[in-house]
Amino acid sequence: MTLDEIKSGFDAIDEGPHLSESSTISLAGEISDPASHPSVAALLGRFGDAILHHRVSSGTQHVVWIDPSCNLEILRWLRDDPDQRYDMISDLTAVDYGAGRPINVVYQLFSTVYKRALRLRCELPLDGLEIDSIVELWSAANWLEREVYDLFGVTFRKHPDLRRILMPHDYEEGYPLRKDFPLRGRFSRAEQTRRALNQAVEHSYIAEEMELGRDPQQATPVNGTQEGDAEREVR
Amino acid sequence: MGLRDVLPGGGTSSVTGGMFGDGSPAFLTSKIDWIINWSRRNSLWPMPFGTACCAIEMMASAASNYDLARFGMERMSFSPRQADVLICAGRVPYKLAPVLRRIWDQMPQPKWCVSMGACASSGGVFDVYSMVQGIDTIIPVDVYVPGCPPRPEGLIYGLMMIQEKIREESLARHFEHRAEDPNTVARPHANDAQVRGLSGPFGNSTQQEELSTKELGADIASSEDLIP
Numbered sequence: 223m224t225l226d227e228i229k230s231g232f233d234a235i236d237e238g239p240h241l242s243e244s245s246t247i248s249l250a251g252e253i254s255d256p257a258s259h260p261s262v263a264a265l266l267g268r269f270g271d272a273i274l275h276h277r278v279s280s281g282t283q284h285v286v287w288i289d290p291s292c293n294l295e296i297l298r299w300l301r302d303d304p305d306q307r308y309d310m311i312s313d314l315t316a317v318d319y320g321a322g323r324p325i326n327v328v329y330q331l332f333s334t335v336y337k338r339a340l341r342l343r344c345e346l347p348l349d350g351l352e353i354d355s356i357v358e359l360w361s362a363a364n365w366l367e368r369e370v371y372d373l374f375g376v377t378f379r380k381h382p383d384l385r386r387i388l389m390p391h392d393y394e395e396g397y398p399l400r401k402d403f404p405l406r407g408r409f410s411r412a413e414q415t416r417r418a419l420n421q422a423v424e425h426s427y428i429a430e431e432m433e434l435g436r437d438p439q440q441a442t443p444v445n446g447t448q449e450g451d452a453e454r455e456v457r
Numbered sequence: 458m459g460l461r462d463v464l465p466g467g468g469t470s471s472v473t474g475g476m477f478g479d480g481s482p483a484f485l486t487s488k489i490d491w492i493i494n495w496s497r498r499n500s501l502w503p504m505p506f507g508t509a510c511c512a513i514e515m516m517a518s519a520a521s522n523y524d525l526a527r528f529g530m531e532r533m534s535f536s537p538r539q540a541d542v543l544i545c546a547g548r549v550p551y552k553l554a555p556v557l558r559r560i561w562d563q564m565p566q567p568k569w570c571v572s573m574g575a576c577a578s579s580g581g582v583f584d585v586y587s588m589v590q591g592i593d594t595i596i597p598v599d600v601y602v603p604g605c606p607p608r609p610e611g612l613i614y615g616l617m618m619i620q621e622k623i624r625e626e627s628l629a630r631h632f633e634h635r636a637e638d639p640n641t642v643a644r645p646h647a648n649d650a651q652v653r654g655l656s657g658p659f660g661n662s663t664q665q666e667e668l669s670t671k672e673l674g675a676d677i678a679s680s681e682d683l684i685p
Contacts (some may be wrong), residue, residue, distance in 0.1 A: 389587070390552045398586055407586030412652040414586075415594055418551035419558055426552075 251277030251285055259284040261306055261340050269296055283341055290344040294354040297342070300331060301359055307335040314366035316374045320401030325374055327353055346376060355381035373399040383428070390418070391426045490627050497541070497567065498623040499529040501616065504540030504564060506557060509547030511574035511606040518609035528616060537563040542619060544612070548576035549589045561596040569619050572598045573612055575605045594647040
């Protein structure tokens with residue numbers, strides 16, 4: 223490695239990530255025959271127009287871009303169809319490619335029945351960051367969707383409890399995992415420290431969560447009865 | 458004329474086998490500072506505030522191989538109200554800053570603080586949007602233990618430095634040593650100018666010596682501004 227290469231490497235660190243203007247960056251992967259993955263072929267056969275692209279990433283990972291307005295319908299079919307049975311959501315996250323390109327919401331599914339993995343992506347334009355929540359399909363998606371909401375600013379419609387999960391409840395600097403978010407935040411350190419010390423910690427939690435933190439041997443439950451506890455569990 | 462002559466009974470113990478043998482004085486003279494400092498420094502109860510890998514080393518320090526109890530830290534006090542020294546071991550995000558501050562405020566005087574490890578002392582490698590750049594911007598710190606994480610010997614050395622600090626204290630200079638202005642409770646410990654210095658390249662790690670040695674005056678500008 224020459225000295226010039228090292229220097230340009232340091233320059234790149236100072237400049238931050240380079241934003242490629244290529245519009246196909248989010249379609250990374252190789253074009254492959256949809257028939258090589260049974261679920262992809264079945265998706266194309268059943269949903270047709272709602273299946274936008276198909277690529278293979280890292281050799282074996284099949285990635286399918288779907289229409290964001292149909293995500294609930296497609297995911298429900300993938301979970302319930304006897305030939306698919308994607309009963310586990312390994313991960314739900316999002317990717318921002320910067321330069322005004324759409325934010326991708328990524329669903330990583332796994333079928334414990336057929337031992338198959340499938341990745342679905344929904345491209346959301348920056349002026350329409352809304353998508354249906356899939357908590358009703360996999361309750362494991364609850365906190366994952368809250369995390370995406372917190373760090374990327376994607377709103378999940380009909381989510382039962384859409385609150386910030388990692389950042390303070392009154393965080394006002396934006397969405398930290400977006401590409402345009404400065405590494406050290408938007409406010410000065412002094413302002414960040416002042417805001418941090420003035421936050422009301424209890425406001426980050428709802429009543430049920432505060433109840434979980436109570437010492438079961440000392441305090442009495444809020445409504446004081448065993449029936450109340452059972453009712454909370456049911457709810 | 459010795460002390461023995463002016464005290465009733467000649468100052469000698471009527472009990473045989475006194476402190477220093479038969480007929481010796483049954484009392485010792487000392488300075489109250491010495492007695493108080495001796496008892497304080499040999500019964501320090503740590504409040505463990507472990508948030509990351511430093512806490513693993515802190516647990517190792519308390520376990521049998523290193524045995525912190527040899528030095529008077531007999532009991533890790535998990536209630537701040539029965540603790541003397543706060544050991545902040547690990548990184549502290551801004552979301553946790555009010556928690557740390559409240560625990561510090563709940564500890565009764567006299568109290569001391571050990572900042573254990575690079576992250577607690579300066580933010581470490583986490584010079585990012587979510588991380589407190591050194592807990593000395595939140596609470597006063599007596600001893601910084603360097604390391605990532607420090608070995609148990611490091612933490613024990615830091616706690617023994619606290620003991621050395623206590624040895625030099627005096628009741629007459631109580632306010633100089635540790636009185637905290639109630640008006641500053643739940644406010645940043647460092648002033649605006651100091652915290653502003655943390656925004657520079659490499660953050661607190663390059664600013665700390667300057668902050669601790671230079672007197673920073675009242676040139677505190679408004680901190681409402683945003684970083685451009």
